[in-house]
Amino acid sequence: MIRLRILFGLLLLLLLHTSGLGGQARTLVRFDLDSLLSRGFPEYQPKLGGARVGLVMSGGGARGLAQIGALKVLENSDIEVDLIAGTSMGGVVGGLWAAGFSADSIERLARNVDWSSFFSDRPKRSNLFMTQREEGEKHLLTLRFDGFKPTIPTALTSGQKLTSLLNRLSIETNYGCRHDFDRLRIPLRICAVDILTAKPVIIRKGNLADALRATMSVPLAFTPLEIDSMMLMDGGLLMPIPVEVARDAGANVVIAINTTSGLLERDQISDAIDIANQTTTIMQLETRNNELSKADVVVTPDLGGKLATDFSGIDLMIAAGEAAMLEALPQIRAKIDTERYLCGDAASVRVDSISAPGFLRTNPTVIDLTKTARQGKLLTIFQIRQAALQILNSGTVSHLEVRHVESDSLGLLILESCPISPAARVGWVGNETISDGTIRSAISSCDSTENGADAIQDVYDRFSVLYRSCGYDLMEIDSVTYNILADSTTYYISEGLISRVMITGNDRTRGWVIKRNFTLDPGEPFNLEAAEKGMSNIYSTGLFERVNFDVERRENEALVRIEVKEKKFDHMRIGAHYHEHYHAETFADFADANVLGLSHELFFRVQYGEKRKYYSLNLKADRIFETYLTYRIKLYHERLKRDRYEDNVSLGFNRERRTGAMVAFGQQISKLGTVTIEARAERLRIDLPVFAGLIHRSLRSITLRSKVDNLDKYPYPDAGVAAHFYLELAYDAFGGEDRYKKAYFDWKAQIPLSDKLGLQPSFAIGASDVALPMFEKFSLGGNRNLYGYHNDALEGDKLFRGSFGLRYALPYGFYVTGRYDVGNIWSTLEEIRFDNLLHCSGVELSYDSPLGPISVSYGRAEREHERAYIDVGYDF
CATH class of the missing domain: 3.10.20.310 (membrane protein fhac)
Structure with missing residues (x-):
């Protein structure tokens, strides 16, 4: 990670001509140990004279991964690369290599990464609070507004997942090189384009993750990266193969790896990204050919017609890169020898x-x-x-x-020369939190008294293992000094303690709203895992388009800078579905997601359908201040046509009108679930055309509710459990007219048996102390819980249901599920018997579409009840 150049980092070399000087002595090399040791561990010292090999790494999307194979060959050769200039995918691969990653580790990364996931910025479900999931898993589309003007997304994604990955890979190296890419293991130049000025931008300082993210900002796929006054995008737009950049940085032997794409055939252009890629390729053609002509050696892996968007066959691409570089090695060596001769090294x-x-x-x-x-x-x-x-x-x-x-x-x-023996004493300075005894024990198994580069590197590795095992991810040995007179070696340590946490970009959001999600505080050691979790928590609030962090070295401490870009908080969520029972329905939420910058949400919902109409005004918060308390206040009005059934045959419907208010207050259980207490006041009007009657009722109730959910995905989870319990107490006081106690519990699980097959067990149980009002009874029926029956065809005061399903994942997002249901509803305890349980079964074919789940199912029940069901879209 930090290349040790302590004993040979900077040499005073006096390279003279070979002509005779009549016996006069000419100094070729002069070296002083103490002065070189004091220069510092990570500092890169450029070579003085000789051949300077520049490696130019091009773009090409997925094709650029072939360059990993070329790096593997260079690592195993005698060729030392002195500079890397990269753009797009080549910038990322080359940037990681320059930062100290081996070609093998970059290859493992390329194999393990889900490249398609970078095109979606939705946080993991496990990173969201239960209260966030309840609102976020219902809609199809979100429209954001700047005032009254809709804002149009500039790309498919803001690249948050890509940013997070690059940050995780580069943060320690970036801190060590002091944000100066010339101090990396290999000096680096990253190419980008400022789309505001149409000028190329060569990045050689700053946040390495930002530089790599900028050069990967492919038009339409990722939004531009805003740095200072610039909007940076893919460097390949103007510098597809940045040979001239390497020349300007001092390289006199330039190796260019060309993995850029050719023009697509007509049948290969199928979407907007393909068109963008084709347009970019056309603009690059002349520039690319011109740059290639300036390179000393061009390495072109044979990738055939591989598309820039095709990340399959990574093994074959890497192998093609290896073969091309192996073929080019003789030509590279010859050019290096020629340059050494011209520079005097070959004299x-x-x-x-x-x-x-x-x-x-x-x-x-x-x-x-x-x-x-x-x-x-x-x-x-x-x-x-x-x-x-x-x-x-x-x-x-x-x-x-x-x-x-x-x-x-x-x-x-x-x-x-003068001899130097192993130091009589070894000491260290700067260990404020790790004791001398702990350090001495950690390095006792290595020869810490030796002063050779390998010995000192061994000591550094022991320091690194010790500190990182204690959560000190930014520990560094700044320098090592050897005192000849005292015969002692001293290691100067920086423990990477946090001096300050600074937040930028939060124009409206209060700083503490962001900071409460970031658990590292000043005075603590910087820990990368904790910092990444904090970034994930901040992004998962849904308030920000982009979240990033950087760590700057300030003397011997670390300044943590959290950078956010806020979303437009005024937005509209739109949802629609077709439900087997309620038919076509749609809803719209008009929301302010960040009231007063406190991360509270105010929204008005309008829901409309043939049988159901619902309007509500909601104010909610997932967290109150820095606690994990949560609340929701809701005013609502609902109109419902409730179908009435007898023996699964429709008798008509009742018209219900509910107007009320609900206040809920509770506690988030980490991000696993919630526990809340709810107060409800409701006025009902029920028109009973079936029974030729009209009912007016007032309801007052208190409900204790608990929800737990760790299902990994929605609506087709691969694993996890969800459970829901409530106890409702209704009182004939404070205007209420009904009195009852009502308890309910349901549980369901997704248990994977293989990567395609999974079990789906579930059960539910409910009971009340007295006969419930007709508008509060338990219900069963429909393809969600009791096949063969209409939705809510069975009503009563006692409920039991158990189900056992088996789901198999088909190709292209299709699923087939078979399920067996058993259950019933009763009015009294005396009616409950095993012999009157209903037995049902059904099968479902469903598709995970961009519009939500689409399912067609068929079920049969006892008494010759059977029914087909069609559902399209998310539940709400």
Whole structure:
């Protein structure tokens, strides 16, 4: 992650011409241990002179994953990449490699990521409170307004899931390099385009995750990334293969990997994204060919007609990248050798003998040099430099100077140095929270007294494991110093404690509304898992289009910056469905999702259908201040045509009108469920044309309610359980006219048996102490609970139902389900007997469509009751 360049990071190299100087000594290398150690662990030091290899990584969407194979070949070769310039997918792959990820780890990431999930920003169901799910799983469409003007989305998604992934992968590296991409393991340039000015933007500083997200902002797929006054999008629009960027950054050997797409055939263009890709490709053609002509070596994996949107066959793409790079290696090496010669690294000096202090004569590198000299071979400046680096890396010298003396007949290489033995004492500075004893125990198994690069890296790794196991994810060793006089080595530690949490972008939302979802506080160690959970919690509030965070190094502490982009809070939710019983219905919510910036929602619902009309004014909050308390206040009016049945035969319908108010107050049980107490006051008017009567009633009741739900998806979960319990007490007081106690419990589960097959057991039970009013009785019937019967065909005061279903997932989002139901409803306890339970069964074919579930089912019950059902859309 942090490349150790302590012992050979910055060398003072004096590369001279090879012409004889009449025996005059020429210094080739000079090194001082203490001055180099003090420069700091993660700092990148550029090479002085020689060949500078620039790797240019292009876009191409899914095709760009082939570049992982090219990186695997480079990792296993002798070619050292000095710079990466990337755009689009190449920017992401190259950016992660520059940040210290191996090609194998990037490959594992590419295989494990669900690429299609990036095109949906809906939070996981498990990240939402129960009260959020109840409103969020009913509608089809949300329209947002800026004042009275509708706002049109600029892309399919804001890219929140992509942002979260990139942040998780880069936050520690970004902190370590101090937001300077030149201090990464390999210096990096990310290419983007500012669509406000139509100018290219080369990103070399800042938040690495933002830079990678910007270059991946494909038109129509992801919204532009707003940074300062710019709106950044895919760098491939203007720089599909940024060869010139690599040249400007100092590369003199440029390897360009070309994975860009060709033009699509007519039958391959099927949607708006295909059209956008085709348009982009057309605009890139001339620029792409021009950039490729400037590269020294072009590597083009054979991907055939692979589409940029096709993320299948990743193995084959990576293999194609490996094959193309292997084929190009000889050409790359030849170009590097040519550049070294032109820069002087390939210049040779004559070495007939080597003069070295006695303690160095047993050094393996010096022995190899001596053997070479005895054979009368010439040594290049590059070879001498590499040999010097190996000696320095051994940790046996405090300083080293390499000089060359050449006369007309002999060449002498002189190595001057002082020995350094393992330090007598090892210490550390900056460990404010981890004790000396704990650190000493952690590094006791390694040779912490050695001063070689490998030994110091081993010590650093032990520090890293210790601190990260304690939740200190930003711990760093800033520098290591060796005091020759005191014979001691000192490690300077920064523990990455949080100094401050800053929030930006919240124009309307109160800062504490955001902060209550982020659990890390000043003075605590920064922990990436906790920070990610906080970001997920903030995004799951539904108030923000985008949520990101960054961590800046401020002296020895970490400044956490939470960046949000607010949604337009005035919006309209629209839903519609066709229900087997209620027929076609639609609703609209007119809402303000962030009243006074407190994250309280005020909305007015209008629901209209043939049998049901419903109007309500609602004020609710998922959390009250910084607690997990929740409330809801509702005023409502409902008109319902309630069908009446006898032996599953319709007798007509009653007309019900309900006008009332409900206040609920309770507690969120994490994000698993709720416990609430509800007070209801309601006035009813019931017209009974079947019985030629009219009823006016007033109802006052208190309800204790508990809901639990950990189903992973809706409406077709793969696993989980949901349960609902309530106890309602109605009183003939405060204007109420009915008195009863009523309890109900239902439970259902989805139990996976395989990736396609799952069990669906469920049951429900209900009872009352007295005969319930006709408008409050339990009911059964319909394809949701008792096949073969009409919806709510059975009514009574005691209820039992059990079901056992088996669901199988078919291709293309289809499901087939078979279910067996048993149950009944009774008026008294004496009527309840096993022999009068009703036995029913049915089968359903359903489809998970963009409009919600579409199902066709058929069921049969005893007494020759049978019925077919059709439902389209979400329940509400």
